[in-house]
Amino acid sequence: xxxxxxxxxxxxxxxxxxxxxxxxxxxxxxxxxxxxxxxxxxxxxxxxxxxxxxxxxxxxxxxxxxxxxxxxxxxxxxxxxxxxxxxxxxxxxxxxxxxxxxxxxxxxxxxxxxxxxxxxxxxxxxxxxxxxxxxxxxxxxxxxxxxxxxxxxxxxxxxxxxxxxxxxxxxxxxxxxxxxxxxxxxxxxxxxxxxxxxxxxxxxxxxxxxxxxxxxxxxxxxxxxxxxxxxxxxxxxxxxxxxxxxxxxxxxxxxxxxxxxxxxxxxxxxxxxxxxxxxxxxxxxxxxxxxxxxxxxxxxxxxxxxxxxxxxxxxxxxxxxxxxxxxxxxxxxxxxxxxxxxxxxxxxxxxxxxxxxxxxxxxxxxxxxxxxxxxxxxxxxxxxxxxxxxxxxxxxxxxxxxxxxxxxxxxxxxxxxxxxxxxxxxxxxxxxxxxxxxxxxxxxxxxxxxxxxxxxxxxxxxxxxxxxxxxxxxxxxxxxxxxxxxxxxxxxxxxxxxxxxxxxxxxxxxxx
Numbered sequence: 264x265x266x267x268x269x270x271x272x273x274x275x276x277x278x279x280x281x282x283x284x285x286x287x288x289x290x291x292x293x294x295x296x297x298x299x300x301x302x303x304x305x306x307x308x309x310x311x312x313x314x315x316x317x318x319x320x321x322x323x324x325x326x327x328x329x330x331x332x333x334x335x336x337x338x339x340x341x342x343x344x345x346x347x348x349x350x351x352x353x354x355x356x357x358x359x360x361x362x363x364x365x366x367x368x369x370x371x372x373x374x375x376x377x378x379x380x381x382x383x384x385x386x387x388x389x390x391x392x393x394x395x396x397x398x399x400x401x402x403x404x405x406x407x408x409x410x411x412x413x414x415x416x417x418x419x420x421x422x423x424x425x426x427x428x429x430x431x432x433x434x435x436x437x438x439x440x441x442x443x444x445x446x447x448x449x450x451x452x453x454x455x456x457x458x459x460x461x462x463x464x465x466x467x468x469x470x471x472x473x474x475x476x477x478x479x480x481x482x483x484x485x486x487x488x489x490x491x492x493x494x495x496x497x498x499x500x501x502x503x504x505x506x507x508x509x510x511x512x513x514x515x516x517x518x519x520x521x522x523x524x525x526x527x528x529x530x531x532x533x534x535x536x537x538x539x540x541x542x543x544x545x546x547x548x549x550x551x552x553x554x555x556x557x558x559x560x561x562x563x564x565x566x567x568x569x570x571x572x573x574x575x576x577x578x579x580x581x582x583x584x585x586x587x588x589x590x591x592x593x594x595x596x597x598x599x600x601x602x603x604x605x606x607x608x609x610x611x612x613x614x615x616x617x618x619x620x621x622x623x624x625x626x627x628x629x630x631x632x633x634x635x636x637x638x639x640x641x642x643x644x645x646x647x648x649x650x651x652x653x654x655x656x657x658x659x660x661x662x663x664x665x666x667x668x669x670x671x672x673x674x675x676x677x678x679x680x681x682x683x684x685x686x687x688x689x690x691x692x693x694x695x696x697x698x699x700x701x702x703x704x705x706x707x708x709x710x711x712x713x714x715x716x717x718x719x720x721x722x723x724x725x726x727x728x729x730x731x732x733x734x735x736x737x738x739x740x741x742x743x744x745x746x747x748x749x750x751x752x753x754x755x756x757x758x759x760x761x762x763x764x765x766x767x768x769x770x771x772x773x774x775x
Contacts, residue, residue, distance in 0.1 A: 305762040307656065309340045309414040313758065316525025317348070317404040317437035318460035318539075319497060320396075320422040323429070328401050328422040330394045331662040332385040333686065333722040337414035337759055344410015346385040348418065350402035351462055352496035385412060391661060391689040391722050403497030405464045406437065415759030417659040417722070421750065425743060428456055429537030431644040432741050434662070434750030435527055436541070439758065440464050442519040444526040444542040447565040447602065448632035448647055449513040451503045454533040459515060461490070462497040462525040469522030473500060476514040476567055480600045482506055492524055499529075512604040514567035514630070535636055536644040538750050543649040548574075548626030550650035551581075552633050553617040554671035554736025554751050555610070557708065560643070561636040562607040564595065564618065566629050571599040574627035580610055581617040581673045586704040594623055615708035617673040617734065620650075637747040644743075646751045653732040654681070654725050655756025660737040661722045665713050669738045670723060672699065673706040677731030684726070685712040689719030701733060725754060 320328040334346065382404055383394035388411055408416045418437040424430045440462075449457050463469045473487040484505040492498050502515070517526040531537035544550065546569050555562060568574040574597040580587045589610050597603040610616065620631060632649040660670070663685075672681060684696040692714030701707050711723050727733050735754035742748065 305764045307760040308763050309337050309759060310761050311413055312407070312409040313413045313416055314440055314464050315406040315416060315418050315437040316440060316462040316464055317406070317418060317420050318435070318462060318525070318527050318529070319403045319499065320401050320420050320433070321424060322399045323424050323427055324399050325426065326398060326401070326422050326424050328396050328420055329662065330383050330418065330420050331391055331689070331720055332383055332418045333391045333659065333661045334385065334388040334408065334412050335415045335657065335659055335722070335724050335759065336389045340411035340414060342411065344408070344412045346406065346408035346412035346416060348383045348404045348406040350382055351405045352493065388412065389694070390687050391720060393689045393720060403460065403462050404437070405462065405495060415657060415659050415757040417661050417757055419662040419752070421662050421739065423741065423743070428533050429531030431536035431743060431746060432739060432748035432750045433538045434739055434752055435539035436752045438525045438527065438541070440523040440525050442523050444517040445546070445567070445630040446515040446528045446540055446542055446632070447567045447630050448540050448634055449502060449515045449528050449530060450511055451506055451509050451513060452511045453509060456531045457502045458499040458529045459502060459517065460497060460499050460527050460529060461492045461517070463492040463494060463522060464525070465522055466494050467522060468493050469524050470520040471524060472518045472520060473505060474516040474518060475505060476516070476600065476602050477510045478512060478602055482510065512565050512602050514565070514602045530647065532645060534643070536746070536748070538646040540632065540647040541649050541753070543630040543632055544652050544755070546628030546630050548622050548628055550620040550629065550631050551617060551673065551675050551734040552631060552648050552650050553673045553706065553734040553753060554648055554738060555616045555618065555633065555635060556637060556738055556749065557611055557613055557615045558637055559611050559635050560609055560639055562610050563604060563634040564607055564631065565602065565604045565634065566595060566597050566631040567602045568597040568599050568627055568629045572627050573597065573599050574629050575623040576620045576629065577623050579619045581619050581675055581704055581706045582614050583705055583707060586619065597629055615671055615706050617671065617706045619675045635751070637749055642746045644746050644748045646749055648736060648751050649753060651734060651736070651753035652755040654727055654735055654754055656726070657757055657759055658725045658735060658754035659722060659757040660752065660754055661720070662739065663711065663721050663723055663737070665717055667740045668711055669740070670709050670711045671706060671736045671738065672701050672709065672725070673734050674701040674703055674731055675734065676703065678703040679730030679733045680728040681733055682726045682728055683711060684724045685714045686722040686724070688714050688717040688721045691718035692716045692721065698728065703731070
């Protein structure tokens with residue numbers, strides 16, 4: 264191996280560690296002649312920089328929004344770094360999508376323009392920081408963190424809306440920017456008001472296509488193409504303006520042609536409340552949708568198969584006692600390029616559960632989400648659970664309180680042991696950890712550990728110790744005039760580390 268090659272490997276390793284957006288690994292193929300022993304297994308190093316994007320929380324004048332920021336303590340980080348969240352310039356929802364209107368000057372609070380003042384200043388790793396806002400002026404946020412603040416940085420926005428369309432509890436874990444998002448579970452039905460929120464963190468404009476797929480396939484929408492999102496700004500796009508007819512079950516794809524954005528769907532219902540619909544995990548032949556509340560009165564599964572190949576899925580519920588096949592809904596057929604939906608009713612029957620989708624024969628990639636309803640009659644509230652990746656190395660959940668937080672963990676394959684750590688509180692308290700064993704094929708709802716002497720809210724980190732993959736979700740609950748308000752956030756890996764290959768110099772090669 265020559266010195267130029269060594270320099271390239273070192274440069275790639277440094278880039279991965281700095282950005283946190285890349286992972287490099289050694290190919291599985293046998294070493295080629297002359298390269299044996301020149302590369303070691305990839306090491307997991309803390310990321311050194313990360314970004315998070317939070318959409319504008321509500322257009323309601325009576326909305327109350329809280330923000331929570333937390334970075335878990337990660338070994339191997341230095342002593343420097345910082346993190347901050349600033350308001351993005353806000354587009355007017357009444358504008359036509361993609362017009363990229365003028366950006367007004369702002370003060371960092373109104374969300375109507377450039378923001379010099381941080382909306383929330385995160386605290387040192389291990390300590391949550393909180394902030395709040397009220398009314399319809401709460402802005403979208405653009406966040407950056409570097410150094411010791413970057414690994415696993417997690418921000419949650421939680422909004423309470425007392426009345427009106429989408430009333431109830433709405434929660435979202437702020438997302439890193441990306442270029443491709445799938446949202447099965449959106450709708451343009453008469454009682455729904457769904458927005459796709461697009462937030463651009465970069466110095467140049469992003470160009471986005473919004474693709475829509477209904478029960479009969481792709482839906483044409485010329486106004487959904489070439490949407491321009493200006494630098495450091497956020498733009499909500501009302502889905503009903505992109506179609507001429509109503510679609511009850513809709514899959515939305517946000518495809519970024521140029522640049523990168525954060526994307527989330529705000530789904531608001533006139534009768535059964537509303538919540539944020541986060542993006543599904545990337546298309547896969549097998550999916551896990553964790554954290555269905557035990558008192559769910561209605562569960563709807565929405566799935567979509569990209570491409571032209573049909574998917575046949577085995578539908579099973581991971582209950583506290585094992586995998587169960589729902590009677591009458593043993594399988595789901597999803598036609599290629601079309602959205603399929605099935606109502607599972609009160610599938611959990613008073614016990615917590617997670618939905619596990621696997622191929623009945625050949626594996627065809629799909630995306631999926633659940634719409635979950637609690638309550639009955641006029642006192643119903645809705646939330647969404649997208650398919651999610653496993654916890655991985657570590658997952659982080661924030662904005663937990665002594666009451667009203669439930670942690671749901673499922674081991675769809677082999678049994679697993681996990682360690683759950685409660686951080687210090689935002690206003691005081693001592694961290695505490697507890698270990699749990701999740702039996703194979705089961706879901707376990709646990710009351711998470713609470714910091715000793717807790718004051719304020721706190722964060723939870725979940726770390727697998729042994730066994731098979733674990734999927735997780737956290738549910739927040741509240742009571743709004745008798746309505747069982749709730750919101751569910753899944754717990755994929757918190758991106759705290761990145762795989763970087765180690766390389767060593769083969770002197771025998773250099774001497775030739």
